Amino acid sequence: MSIRDDFPILKREVNGFPLIYLDNAATTQKPQIVLDAMNEYYTSSNANVHRAVHTLAGEATEGYEKCRHQLKEWFNAERVVLTSGTTEAINLVAHSWGRANLSAGDVIVLTEMEHHSDIVPWQMLAEERNVELRYVPVLEDFTLDMEVYAASLEGAKLVCVVHTSNVLGVRNPLEQIIQMAHDNDALVLVDAAQGVPHERIDFQDFGADFMAFSAHKMCGPTGIGALLIEPEVFEKMQPFMGGGDMIETVTVEGSTYQTDEHKFEAGTPKIAEAVGWSAALEWMSKLDLKKEHQRLIKIARWVAEQLRSMGMSVYGRHEEGDSAVVSFLHPKIHSEDLAHLFDSRGFAVRTGHHCAQPLLHRLGISGTVRASFYLYNTMDEAQLFIEQLKEITERFG
Numbered sequence: 051m052s053i054r055d056d057f058p059i060l061k062r063e064v065n066g067f068p069l070i071y072l073d074n075a076a077t078t079q080k081p082q083i084v085l086d087a088m089n090e091y092y093t094s095s096n097a098n099v100h101r102a103v104h105t106l107a108g109e110a111t112e113g114y115e116k117c118r119h120q121l122k123e124w125f126n127a128e129r130v131v132l133t134s135g136t137t138e139a140i141n142l143v144a145h146s147w148g149r150a151n152l153s154a155g156d157v158i159v160l161t162e163m164e165h166h167s168d169i170v171p172w173q174m175l176a177e178e179r180n181v182e183l184r185y186v187p188v189l190e191d192f193t194l195d196m197e198v199y200a201a202s203l204e205g206a207k208l209v210c211v212v213h214t215s216n217v218l219g220v221r222n223p224l225e226q227i228i229q230m231a232h233d234n235d236a237l238v239l240v241d242a243a244q245g246v247p248h249e250r251i252d253f254q255d256f257g258a259d260f261m262a263f264s265a266h267k268m269c270g271p272t273g274i275g276a277l278l279i280e281p282e283v284f285e286k287m288q289p290f291m292g293g294g295d296m297i298e299t300v301t302v303e304g305s306t307y308q309t310d311e312h313k314f315e316a317g318t319p320k321i322a323e324a325v326g327w328s329a330a331l332e333w334m335s336k337l338d339l340k341k342e343h344q345r346l347i348k349i350a351r352w353v354a355e356q357l358r359s360m361g362m363s364v365y366g367r368h369e370e371g372d373s374a375v376v377s378f379l380h381p382k383i384h385s386e387d388l389a390h391l392f393d394s395r396g397f398a399v400r401t402g403h404h405c406a407q408p409l410l411h412r413l414g415i416s417g418t419v420r421a422s423f424y425l426y427n428t429m430d431e432a433q434l435f436i437e438q439l440k441e442i443t444e445r446f447g
C-alpha cells in the first residue's frame with residue numbers, strides 16, 4: 051500500500067484527466083481513516099460534549115478531548131486550546147493577551163512575510179490601542195533582514211512571525227528569532243500553519259510563547275486548529291469569548307470561568323472535526339515525516355530548477371527545512387490563464403496573492419502561480435507538471 055492509496059480523492063478525474071493536486075499549501079486532502087472517523091462519529095456517537103451523563107455524550111466528550119491529548123503528546127505542549135484554525139488562534143492572542151497587556155506606545159514586531167491572518171488582527175489592535183507595528187523586511191534572497199529585526203526589538207512586547215512562508219516555502223530561523231525576542235523580554239507568537247505539516251515541533255524545546263496552526267493543512271478536517279500557549283502565560287490570560295462551557299458558575303451578579311483550556315472554548319466546540327483530526331494525527335504518526343519532508347523538498351527543488359531553466363521567475367530558495375512550495379511567474383502567460391490551462395488538464399494549482407499582499411508588494415509583483423507538494427505527491431506528478439507547462443508554453447507562450 052502506498053500513501054496515495056489512503057486518499058480516495060486522488061482517484062478522481064478532473065476535466066477528463068487524472069487529478070494532480072498541487073494546492074496543498076491552501077489545504078491538504080484527507081485520508082480514508084479521517085473520513086471514516088468523522089462518519090462513524092456522526093453515525094453512532096453524535097452528542098454534545100461535557101454536559102450530560104448519557105453514553106453518547108460520554109463518547110463525544112472522549113473523542114473531543116482525545117484530540118487535545120494527542121496534540122499535547124505530538125507537540126510536547128502543556129496547554130492546547132482548540133480553535134477553528136490558525137486565524138482564530140491568532141485573534142484569540144490579540145484579544146486575550148494583547149488587549150490585556152498592550153497599551154499606547156507599546157511595540158509589536160511583525161514581518162513582511164506574514165499571512166494576512168497574522169497582520170490584520172494586530173492592525174486592528176494597533177488602531178484601537180495606539181500600538182506601534184514594526185515590520186521586518188524580506189531581503190532579495192527571500193530571507194528576513196535579521197539586522198533590522200535586531201534593531202526592531204527595542205521596546206517590543208511581542209514578536210509575531212510566520213514559521214514557514216506560504217508563498218516562498220522559506221522556513222525562518224525561528225530558534226534565533228525566539229532567543230533574540232526573549233533576550234529583549236518580548237513574547238513570541240509563531241504562525242506555524244505551514245510549518246507543522248512538514249516538521250514535528252517540540253513546543254517546549256522550541257521556546258515560543260504561542261503557536262497557532264490548522265488541522266486542514268495536515269490531512270485533518272477544515273474548521274479546527276489549535277493554539278499552544280506557554281503555561282505561565284496561559285495562567286494570566288482571561289477569556290475573550292463568553293458563553294456556555296467556558297464557565298465555572300453563573301449567577302445574575304456575575305460569572306466565574308474555568309481555569310483550564312475550556313476557558314477559551316465557549317459554546318459547542320468542533321467535535322466531529324476533533325475526531326477527524328485525531329484520526330489524521332494517528333495516520334501521520336505512522337509516517338517518517340522527516341524522510342517524507344526530504345523527499346518533498348527534493349521534488350520542489352527539482353521543479354524550481356526546471357522552471358528557472360525554462361525562463362520562469364521563481365520565488366523561494368528550496369533549501370533543507372523549507373516547505374515544498376514553488377511560486378513562480380511565466381514570462382508571457384498571465385498566472386490566472388496558466389492556472390486555467392492547468393485545470394483543464396487536471397492539475398490543481400493556486401494563483402493570486404495567497405493572503406500575503408505585503409510580501410508580494412516587497413517582491414514587486416501582484417501574484418504568483420503556486421504549486422505546493424505534500425505527502426501523496428510524487429516525482430512522476432512533478433515531471434508531468436513540468437511536461438504540461440512545456441506543452442502550454444509551446445502552444446500559448
Ligand SMILES: Cc1ncc(COP(=O)(O)O)c(C=O)c1O
Binds near residue numbers: 136137138167214241
Ligand atoms: C502561513 C499561514 N498562516 C495562516 C493561515 C490561515 O489559516 P486558516 O485559514 O486555516 O485559519 C494560512 C492559510 O493559508 C497560512 O498559510
